[in-house]
Amino acid sequence: MQAQVRLYSAVLLIFFIGIGLILYKHLALGFPLMPDDKKFVWTIEAKIDFQAQGDPVIISLALPPKEPYLTFMEEDFASSDYGFSEITTNNERRGQWSKRSAQGAQTAYYRLSVYENDKIVEEPLVDTPTPPQKPELDEVFMTASMTLLEQVRARSANAEIFTRELIQTLNSKSPNQNQRLLRNDKAGEDYKTNLILDLLALEGISARVVRGLFLEDGRRRQSLTNFVEIHDGRQWILFNQDTGKSGKPKNFLIWQRGGQSLLDVVGGRNSQVSFSIIKNTHSTRNLVVNSSQNKQATIIDFSIYSLPIEQQNAFKMILLLPIGALVVVIMRILVGIRTSGTFMPILIALALIETTLITGIIIFLIVVGTGLMIRSYLSRLNLLLVARISAVIIVVITIIASISIISHKLGLSQALTVTFFPMVILAWTIERMSVLWEEDGPREVLIQGAGSLLTAIIAYLFMTNRTVEYLTFNFPELMLVNLALILILGQYTGYRLTELYRFHSVGKHHAIDKH
Amino acid sequence: MLLTSIKRLKSMGIIGMNQRNFGLVSRYNPRHLYPLVDDKLKTKELAQKAGITVPKLLGTLHYQHDVKQLKETLSAYQQFVIKPVKGSGGKGILVITEQDHNLYYKPSGDAVKLTHIKRHVSNILSGLHSLGGKPDSVMIESLIQIDPVFANYSYEGIPDLRVIVLKGYPIMAMLRLATHASDGRANLHQGAVGVGIDIGTGEALHAVQYGEPVYHHPDTRKPFYDLTVPHWNKLLTLAAACYEITGLGYLGVDIVLDRDQGPMIIELNARPGLSIQVANFSGLAPRVEIVEALKEVNPDPQARVEFSKKHFAAVRNLFRPRRKINQTRKQSSILT
Numbered sequence: 001m002q003a004q005v006r007l008y009s010a011v012l013l014i015f016f017i018g019i020g021l022i023l024y025k026h027l028a029l030g031f032p033l034m035p036d037d038k039k040f041v042w043t044i045e046a047k048i049d050f051q052a053q054g055d056p057v058i059i060s061l062a063l064p065p066k067e068p069y070l071t072f073m074e075e076d077f078a079s080s081d082y083g084f085s086e087i088t089t090n091n092e093r094r095g096q097w098s099k100r101s102a103q104g105a106q107t108a109y110y111r112l113s114v115y116e117n118d119k120i121v122e123e124p125l126v127d128t129p130t131p132p133q134k135p136e137l138d139e140v141f142m143t144a145s146m147t148l149l150e151q152v153r154a155r156s157a158n159a160e161i162f163t164r165e166l167i168q169t170l171n172s173k174s175p176n177q178n179q180r181l182l183r184n185d186k187a188g189e190d191y192k193t194n195l196i197l198d199l200l201a202l203e204g205i206s207a208r209v210v211r212g213l214f215l216e217d218g219r220r221r222q223s224l225t226n227f228v229e230i231h232d233g234r235q236w237i238l239f240n241q242d243t244g245k246s247g248k249p250k251n252f253l254i255w256q257r258g259g260q261s262l263l264d265v266v267g268g269r270n271s272q273v274s275f276s277i278i279k280n281t282h283s284t285r286n287l288v289v290n291s292s293q294n295k296q297a298t299i300i301d302f303s304i305y306s307l308p309i310e311q312q313n314a315f316k317m318i319l320l321l322p323i324g325a326l327v328v329v330i331m332r333i334l335v336g337i338r339t340s341g342t343f344m345p346i347l348i349a350l351a352l353i354e355t356t357l358i359t360g361i362i363i364f365l366i367v368v369g370t371g372l373m374i375r376s377y378l379s380r381l382n383l384l385l386v387a388r389i390s391a392v393i394i395v396v397i398t399i400i401a402s403i404s405i406i407s408h409k410l411g412l413s414q415a416l417t418v419t420f421f422p423m424v425i426l427a428w429t430i431e432r433m434s435v436l437w438e439e440d441g442p443r444e445v446l447i448q449g450a451g452s453l454l455t456a457i458i459a460y461l462f463m464t465n466r467t468v469e470y471l472t473f474n475f476p477e478l479m480l481v482n483l484a485l486i487l488i489l490g491q492y493t494g495y496r497l498t499e500l501y502r503f504h505s506v507g508k509h510h511a512i513d514k515h
Numbered sequence: 516m517l518l519t520s521i522k523r524l525k526s527m528g529i530i531g532m533n534q535r536n537f538g539l540v541s542r543y544n545p546r547h548l549y550p551l552v553d554d555k556l557k558t559k560e561l562a563q564k565a566g567i568t569v570p571k572l573l574g575t576l577h578y579q580h581d582v583k584q585l586k587e588t589l590s591a592y593q594q595f596v597i598k599p600v601k602g603s604g605g606k607g608i609l610v611i612t613e614q615d616h617n618l619y620y621k622p623s624g625d626a627v628k629l630t631h632i633k634r635h636v637s638n639i640l641s642g643l644h645s646l647g648g649k650p651d652s653v654m655i656e657s658l659i660q661i662d663p664v665f666a667n668y669s670y671e672g673i674p675d676l677r678v679i680v681l682k683g684y685p686i687m688a689m690l691r692l693a694t695h696a697s698d699g700r701a702n703l704h705q706g707a708v709g710v711g712i713d714i715g716t717g718e719a720l721h722a723v724q725y726g727e728p729v730y731h732h733p734d735t736r737k738p739f740y741d742l743t744v745p746h747w748n749k750l751l752t753l754a755a756a757c758y759e760i761t762g763l764g765y766l767g768v769d770i771v772l773d774r775d776q777g778p779m780i781i782e783l784n785a786r787p788g789l790s791i792q793v794a795n796f797s798g799l800a801p802r803v804e805i806v807e808a809l810k811e812v813n814p815d816p817q818a819r820v821e822f823s824k825k826h827f828a829a830v831r832n833l834f835r836p837r838r839k840i841n842q843t844r845k846q847s848s849i850l851t
């Protein structure tokens with residue numbers, strides 16, 4: 001009883017360690033559980049052009065903030081002959097290029113590759129901003145503003161609704177005189193942003209400008225779009241200043257928060273910055289492995305990913321073996337299928353992976369069938385056991401070579417994969433089956449042969465399943481779960497499925513009982 | 516359908532392979548004792564020491580070069596049996612009933628040459644029939660003479676009695692009869708008939724071939740209803756005594772009846788199969804429970820046999836329903 005308790009606690013421990021590691025990798029490191037999980041990686045290039053005048057040049061560009069829900073894969077500051085440094089002040093990142101002297105048209109680049117991860121981010125605590133200062137406006141403007149604010153205030157209940165109403169009123173298609181005066185249709189985007197910020201300040205709502213980029217594949221010469229962000233006393237809320245919609249739109253990259261300049265150039269004229277965007281599709285797994293390696297997550301650092309690619313590929317195969325072992329355990333303990341050799345089916349399954357299913361089965365049947373025929377001749381030659389098995393190995397190799405050559409001449413390239421079958425195992429299989437044939441008759445050979453092949457095919461189907469392959473390689477912890485399952489199955493003392501047939505005559509009522 | 520059949524087997528107390536391996540073999544049979552029964556020479560020695568009759572050993576061969584002397588070894592005997600020392604399940608057993616010049620006759624009447632026998636011996640020595648393919652030895656035994664009681668119950672072979680002994684108590688017995696389909700071998704998988712034998716009386720209870728009930732021998736057509744194994748008490752006592760000589764708690768004892776020398780132990784098995792339940796039309800589990808409930812094992816085999824005969828006697832006889840008709844009626848109404 002105590003042994004039982006010990007075993008079950010060990011099983012539970014192994015099981016939960018396995019599950020725990022899988023969950024950690026999925027939730028904390030972002031490993032996807034499905035192989036087809038894809039992510040869009042955006043590559044954004046900011047190009048800064050200006051005319052230098054021979055003086056020392058300093059260019060300062062606001063860089064996008066590192067939000068937790070974004071993973072920055074790569075940042076690149078390529079500009080010839082320029083010194084570069086990254087400066088962080090007041091929670092704002094700025095890139096600074098500098099040069100002692102420059103002349104003529106100059107270009108600097110900033111390139112960023114970024115993707116959205118699936119990490120669950122806790123809302124960061126934001127400190128409440130200081131109440132806004134009332135802007136100084138001329139009288140006409142002030143009156144128009146107050147009238148508008150009153151209208152909007154009457155229709156709103158809190159800061160969020162107020163802001164939405166305000167933006168919608170300002171953007172209304174049929175503006176009244178007041179609105180037309182305020183919004184000054186000839187002025188640009190920045191004017192509108194400042195107007196909204198001023199009006200919000202008059203109402204006592206803290207607000208700031210947010211500049212960002214709409215991510216669309218293949219766009220060139222883009223500029224940043226202004227959004228307005230208000231603080232409602234608890235959190236920051238982002239508003240589209242053209243529609244009044246709140247929240248961050250999809251595929252919108254926030255580049256800069258607050259009113260600082262986007263680009264400052266000292267020692268140059270006609271400076272301007274433009275953005276181009278390219279979208280790439282990457283498998284999530286590769287992205288996560290790379291970023292985890294960069295972050296030196298220990299669990300990834302000491303994993304199969306740290307091996308050379310060639311060994312990784314070998315492990316892809318090796319890590320599938322436990323799945324095959326599980327199939328064999330289930331087939332033998334729960335189903336009760338007889339196989340020739342306990343784990344021979346796994347080896348056949350491994351060979352089937354290389355040869356594909358139908359070709360593999362045909363080749364297997366041909367090799368074993370021919371082998372059995374030749375072996376029955378060998379049994380008449382009066383050989384010692386070891387010599388006979390060695391002879392069978394040579395026979396198997398001859399058969400395999402013949403299959404390869406004949407099929408090559410016939411143009412059947414598929415049959416060339418025959419070399420993937422483990423020859424010594426095939427020889428042993430033939431030897432055992434032939435002994436079985438002599439002792440227990442062809443029926444037993446068929447039962448065990450079919451049992452082995454069936455088990456091998458089921459193992460093959462599991463081992464070639466893309467999801468299974470993906471999970472076993474990327475979550476080797478699954479082996480622990482597998483181990484726990486096998487330990488539990490090792491305790492199963494119920495009937496095997498085939499025993500229900502074996503004992504079926506006992507299960508029925510006896511003829512005499514019917515009288 | 517599946518569940519009801521599981522339920523039915525459970526209620527009959529049928530033990531499955533997993534249950535046997537887990538609850539009986541690994542529980543009662545310490546691994547280090549296996550060689551005593553896996554090596555038939557050792558078994559023979561132990562049995563002889565304990566005063567149990569075994570077939571006479573005519574000779575042994577251990578090395579390939581011994582094969583050269585085979586002809587001389589065999590020339591003295593008209594009848595003999597060649598066996599692998601570490602064989603299992605009746606594999607690799609060659610029976611010769613007559614020899615004439617260079618020809619040896621099998622029970623089926625087929626003649627084989629000396630070279631065939633030499634190859635057979637050489638195969639055994641190479642480990643073809645042994646567990647795990649390990650090199651093996653060959654033993655040559657005297658042929659057992661069939662007891663006239665069984666004369667019409669067997670085809671080309673000697674019937675043998677399999678008794679399951681748990682902690683020294685015989686709990687179930689089965690007579691295995693060779694048939695034409697089983698090629699003279701007493702192996703149920705190959706079509707031999709298994710006849711369940713009442714522990715209480717030695718009478719035949721029920722018989723199966725390929726898992727289906729049969730009422731007479733398929734080749735000789737001799738009906739089973741009046742089959743009774745003679746020397747029943749002595750047979751059970753012999754089987755029970757094997758517990759002391761091996762120390763194995765879950766044991767299959769194979770016994771044959773020789774016309775001249777009476778019951779003899781031919782083989783012991785540490786992993787006896789489960790077909791015996793089908794042959795007896797009842798499960799092992801209730802009987803295992805009764806033995807397991809005992810506080811201590813009685814050291815006297817005769818006393819244990821008495822206990823077994825009392826507790827494991829059949830409630831009804833499926834071949835002779837008329838004899839115990841009242842009991843049968845009652846019992847079957849409970850079962851159905």
